[in-house]
Amino acid sequence: MTTDELEKLLAEQPVSRLHRLAHGRVYRHFRLGKRRLIETLLRCTPEQRSGLESDLQALIQEESGTQQPARERQKPAISRTGRSEWSPAKPASPVEPEPAESPADLTAFLEGIGVPEPKPFVPDAWQEEALEALAVTDVVVSVPTGSGKTYVAIEATKRAIEAEETVIYTSPLKALSNTKFTEFSRLFGADQVGILTGDRRDNAQAPLLIMTTEILRNLLYDAAGGEIDVRLDTLGLVIMDESQYIADPERGVVWEETIVFCPTQARLLLLSASIGNPQDIADWLTSIRPTPCHLIRHHRRSVPLRAGYLHPSGKLTPLFRSVGIPRAPHSPLHPEAKRLFAQYEEETLRPGSR
Amino acid sequence: MPPSIHPVDLIGALRHKHLTPAIVFLTSRRACDDAMQAFQRSQTNLPPARQQAIASVLGQLVEQYPSIAEHPLLPVVQRVGVAAHHAGHLPSWKIAIEELMRQGCLDAVFATTTLAAGVDFPARTVVVTQSSVRKTRDFTDLTIGEIQQLAGRAGRRGKDLVGFAVVTPSPYIDLGVITKGLTGQPEPIDSQFVISYPMVLNLLKAHPLDQIQAILARSFAQFQLNRRAEQLECKLDQLHVQMEPYGPRVCTDWITQWQVFDHARKQKASRVHTRQAGGTRLAGPGRREPPELAARLHFLTPGRVIGLSKGRGVVLRQYRSKGQRSPTVTVLRPGGAVTECPAASVTQIFDRIFEVEETPAYPWCTGQSLDSLTHQVSELPVRMPVLPILVQEEPEESEIVQTLTDEFPCPTCPSRPACQKDHAAALRLRQEVHRNQKTIQALHTGLWHRFQKRAEVLQQRGYLTPTCRLTDVGEWARLIRIDHSLLITELIRADAFSGAEPQILAAIMASIAHDDDRPGAFPRMSQGLASLLGQVRQLAESLAPDEDPPLLRADVAALTERWIGDPTLTWIGLCRVTTMAEGDIYRLLARTLEYLSQVYQLRETHPGLADTASKAIKVLRRGVLEELP
Numbered sequence: 006m007t008t009d010e011l012e013k014l015l016a017e018q019p020v021s022r023l024h025r026l027a028h029g030r031v032y033r034h035f036r037l038g039k040r041r042l043i044e045t046l047l048r049c050t051p052e053q054r055s056g057l058e059s060d061l062q063a064l065i066q067e068e069s070g071t072q073q074p075a076r077e078r079q080k081p082a083i084s085r086t087g088r089s090e091w092s093p094a095k096p097a098s099p100v101e102p103e104p105a106e107s108p109a110d111l112t113a114f115l116e117g118i119g120v121p122e123p124k125p126f127v128p129d130a131w132q133e134e135a136l137e138a139l140a141v142t143d144v145v146v147s148v149p150t151g152s153g154k155t156y157v158a159i160e161a162t163k164r165a166i167e168a169e170e171t172v173i174y175t176s177p178l179k180a181l182s183n184t185k186f187t188e189f190s191r192l193f194g195a196d197q198v199g200i201l202t203g204d205r206r207d208n209a210q211a212p213l214l215i216m217t218t219e220i221l222r223n224l225l226y227d228a229a230g231g232e233i234d235v236r237l238d239t240l241g242l243v244i245m246d247e248s249q250y251i252a253d254p255e256r257g258v259v260w261e262e263t264i265v266f267c268p269t270q271a272r273l274l275l276l277s278a279s280i281g282n283p284q285d286i287a288d289w290l291t292s293i294r295p296t297p298c299h300l301i302r303h304h305r306r307s308v309p310l311r312a313g314y315l316h317p318s319g320k321l322t323p324l325f326r327s328v329g330i331p332r333a334p335h336s337p338l339h340p341e342a343k344r345l346f347a348q349y350e351e352e353t354l355r356p357g358s359r
Numbered sequence: 360m361p362p363s364i365h366p367v368d369l370i371g372a373l374r375h376k377h378l379t380p381a382i383v384f385l386t387s388r389r390a391c392d393d394a395m396q397a398f399q400r401s402q403t404n405l406p407p408a409r410q411q412a413i414a415s416v417l418g419q420l421v422e423q424y425p426s427i428a429e430h431p432l433l434p435v436v437q438r439v440g441v442a443a444h445h446a447g448h449l450p451s452w453k454i455a456i457e458e459l460m461r462q463g464c465l466d467a468v469f470a471t472t473t474l475a476a477g478v479d480f481p482a483r484t485v486v487v488t489q490s491s492v493r494k495t496r497d498f499t500d501l502t503i504g505e506i507q508q509l510a511g512r513a514g515r516r517g518k519d520l521v522g523f524a525v526v527t528p529s530p531y532i533d534l535g536v537i538t539k540g541l542t543g544q545p546e547p548i549d550s551q552f553v554i555s556y557p558m559v560l561n562l563l564k565a566h567p568l569d570q571i572q573a574i575l576a577r578s579f580a581q582f583q584l585n586r587r588a589e590q591l592e593c594k595l596d597q598l599h600v601q602m603e604p605y606g607p608r609v610c611t612d613w614i615t616q617w618q619v620f621d622h623a624r625k626q627k628a629s630r631v632h633t634r635q636a637g638g639t640r641l642a643g644p645g646r647r648e649p650p651e652l653a654a655r656l657h658f659l660t661p662g663r664v665i666g667l668s669k670g671r672g673v674v675l676r677q678y679r680s681k682g683q684r685s686p687t688v689t690v691l692r693p694g695g696a697v698t699e700c701p702a703a704s705v706t707q708i709f710d711r712i713f714e715v716e717e718t719p720a721y722p723w724c725t726g727q728s729l730d731s732l733t734h735q736v737s738e739l740p741v742r743m744p745v746l747p748i749l750v751q752e753e754p755e756e757s758e759i760v761q762t763l764t765d766e767f768p769c770p771t772c773p774s775r776p777a778c779q780k781d782h783a784a785a786l787r788l789r790q791e792v793h794r795n796q797k798t799i800q801a802l803h804t805g806l807w808h809r810f811q812k813r814a815e816v817l818q819q820r821g822y823l824t825p826t827c828r829l830t831d832v833g834e835w836a837r838l839i840r841i842d843h844s845l846l847i848t849e850l851i852r853a854d855a856f857s858g859a860e861p862q863i864l865a866a867i868m869a870s871i872a873h874d875d876d877r878p879g880a881f882p883r884m885s886q887g888l889a890s891l892l893g894q895v896r897q898l899a900e901s902l903a904p905d906e907d908p909p910l911l912r913a914d915v916a917a918l919t920e921r922w923i924g925d926p927t928l929t930w931i932g933l934c935r936v937t938t939m940a941e942g943d944i945y946r947l948l949a950r951t952l953e954y955l956s957q958v959y960q961l962r963e964t965h966p967g968l969a970d971t972a973s974k975a976i977k978v979l980r981r982g983v984l985e986e987l988p
């Protein structure tokens with residue numbers, strides 16, 4: 006059997022049969038989806054291959070034997086043309102017994118949707134902490150998306166401008182720079198905000214300058230080479246938004262260059278979405294900057310998040326057993342989501358169904 | 360792949376459960392556009408008041424971004440309250456959609472995941488329909504960080520009490536990847552430091568050569584390399600402790616002594632043996648590998664993570680194949696397959712070793728090890744640091760043998776039994792010590808070596824003096840700080856642009872700048888541009904050993920030539936001559952603008968060229984290209 010033939014044959018099998026086949030062959034096979042399972046099975050060594058093929062044939066015979074006349078069983082499963090002559094197992098023999106509907110879970114899952122009461126703005130403790138630390142040293146903030154990192158940037162900018170320092174705000178994308186330019190101009194007044202691009206400088210003498218990280222890197226190179234362009238001597242604060250870009254294969258190096266050449270009198274504020282090792286970034290800054298870097302890191306979402314599964318039929322169920330998203334990997338899926346997804350894979354991955 | 364649920368039904372289901380506004384992440388722009396078409400045909404209209412709200416927000420934006428007013432999708436968006444947001448759109452349109460979303464005017468936005476990091480608007484619900492994303496050529500699984508970045512857009516602070524991440528299947532979705540992404544910890548990030556020619560020139564402009572190593576040492580790259588070196592140093596200390604019983608004996612370096620003696624003994628035996636076999640010289644046990652391969656063999660030890668032409672794996676053992684006696688490794692692949700590969704086929708050796716409890720028979724380690732390795736190898740991060748391997752020239756083996764064969768004290772030495780017994784263990788330890796020392800050294804000096812390599816090229820080409828100061832050429836070349844800088848500066852030095860019109864200069868810059876390989880249609884280009892592009896291609900090819908050549912696509916050059924060459928051409932007219940999406944044309948021209956403004960930086964040394972660049976910039980910046988700074 007060629008690999009293609011085997012792959013096709015495997016794709017025709019119900020997931021349950023693939024799991025039986027994978028038992029003892031594939032580590033943690035029960036965690037894999039149908040596609041993964043097939044991929045993994047196909048990766049076996051040539052020695053294991055013949056065993057796999059014969060076991061597969063045996064499973065097919067064993068499970069469909071009761072439904073098929075003996076002479077059909079003798080036929081090869083795959084004909085020369087590559088089309089299957091073997092009729093797939095009837096979906097009538099379900100993979101798992103269908104669990105009873107659990108609308109109670111769904112109600113709990115959808116409970117509490119709505120708009121919160123308007124509350125006066127009170128900064129979070131971590132926001133205060135970041136601002137306090139920023140008065141004396143560099144700060145790395147690694148908190149979930151939508152937590153309010155912009156507030157820290159804005160407040161810190163306000164304080165720096167009051168102290169008559171220049172502030173540079175960098176983002177990885179021109180589009181984002183633009184959005185922030187509009188937002189900050191509205192907030193601080195148009196005369197207080199400038200934007201620098203490769204060919205244009207709007208209001209370059211303003212105390213708050215917005216640019217992409219590449220432009221700042223170039224400014225720093227020019228300054229190091231002796232040409233002063235923007236007033237870097239009054240630079241008090243450099244904000245690098247979305248600084249997880251430091252791991253970008255093409256552009257990441259620009260973040261490193263910028264940080265390495267950032268004037269020592271300016272403080273750095275690195276804002277990033279959650280990354281696995283913000284402590285490393287902080288330790289690195291501590292090792293090259295005049296003052297020890299302060300790290301702010303937490304995983305609490307300001308708005309709780311829940312996960313659901315929407316079946317193509319339009320049926321919605323919770324994705325996990327718990328209402329919120331569990332923090333442990335390999336958390337159990339909601340039985341209904343599991344059943345519906347298995348059903349989906351059955352239907353779509355069988356050849357001829359699409 | 361589109362999701363299996365029809366987009367109109369999807370949004371209907373979400374609306375029904377009060378889960379809007381939602382961001383629906385789809386695999387491709389195509390899928391987003393198809394979803395919009397489905398809505399265009401549908402009759403699910405918004406109530407008039409909400410249509411009015413959208414119109415008024417857009418009305419305010421039109422002042423700043425006039426191109427919005429004529430956008431073909433505007434009527435649908437207003438009628439159904441649903442929009443698409445992807446890189447094929449103009450930035451101004453995307454800004455408009457984002458603003459509508461921020462103001463809560465839309466029920467849903469269909470977006471591509473590629474843009475997730477730049478999408479700066481939240482929603483109540485995020486719908487995920489895929490578990491992998493197209494990166495360069497292949498589909499790669501989304502990382503935990505990426506999934507959390509997507510899902511994290513759900514739940515607007517101050518506007519929602521709770522947010523929802525809803526998974527809906529599309530063909531080839533892998534639920535395992537998504538649940539792991541939702542529940543797991545984001546991956547640690549690794550430095551992606553590369554040393555480019557402009558970096559070398561700019562560093563040497565500001566600092567003398569003897570300070571450079573110290574500056575490179577301040578990079579995050581070096582910080583992470585040092586961390587790894589520290590770990591290896593700990594291991595080295597342990598190895599030294601283990602080496603203690605094998606200190607000096609009758610001879611100080613008894614390990615080498617015994618090794619050579621033993622080798623000579625065997626060589627002799629085999630020589631006698633071959634002679635007996637009929638005098639033919641066999642490529643027998645004495646055969647040597649090329650030094651690159653020999654240097655690698657030290658690293659191909661159990662537990663080492665390696666890259667092969669297809670995928671990666673962990674080494675379980677190294678041995679010599681039966682017939683050829685060529686070095687071979689047994690490798691555990693993700694998914695649990697155990698395969699045999701020639702050591703020569705190993706493409707990368709990663710700086711990562713897993714614990715392995717070795718056993719003498721298949722599968723060469725304990726079942727427990729196999730299980731945990733299988734697990735670890737399938738969870739490897741996408742990028743891992745690669746070990747630089749230093750190749751060492753070794754003296755010809757036969758020489759050693761000849762000079763030493765008959766001069767060993769070993770046969771009669773009192774320490775012989777002890778040496779014979781301990782030799783294998785001591786040698787293994789010592790090799791491991793050497794390997795570790797080599798790796799540590801490579802970790803400390805790797806960046807500096809890479810810098811030196813770049814500097815050498817710049818010296819050969821006349822940008823740097825032999826003492827690594829900037830030459831006159833280097834002085835201006837350092838101002839070109841973009842990709843393919845070497846090609847651009849070499850073109851300028853070859854006077855390729857002398858007398859070129861603005862549209863020709865811009866067209867060439869466009870073909871150098873554009874790095875997207877989505878196919879486009881081919882408008883006609885002028886004779887002059889065609890012949891210059893040919894020259895550029897030749898030069899790029901000749902530079903290939905030192906700098907990867909850009910795509911140099913003719914169609915993007917021709918398109919740019921049109922735009923600059925004919926100032927009366929409208930944006931819509933330009934879009935009509937190509938199959939490229941609006942957003943891609945915009946990005947092409949915006950990047951061209953960036954490249955041209957770098958050329959304009961050379962106004963002191965190359966006034967003529969800078970003048971041409973500035974003319975091109977002026978014409979280029981019109982219509983939609985004027986809307987954003």
Ligand SMILES: Nc1ncnc2c1ncn2[C@@H]1O[C@H](COP(=O)(O)OP(=O)(O)OP(=O)(O)O)[C@@H](O)[C@H]1O
Pocket residue numbers: 126127128129132149150151152153154155156277278479516517
């Ligand atoms: N202390 C607070 N109390 C209430 N709301 C807040 C607070 N801080 C910030 N917000 C609100 O939270 C929302 C999200 O904030 P922001 O855009 O700064 O998030 P972010 O952390 O930058 O996220 P991203 O990773 O997406 O960039 C904003 O609407 C902001 O007004």
Ligand SMILES: [Mg+2]
Pocket residue numbers: 154155246
């Ligand atoms: Mg933000």
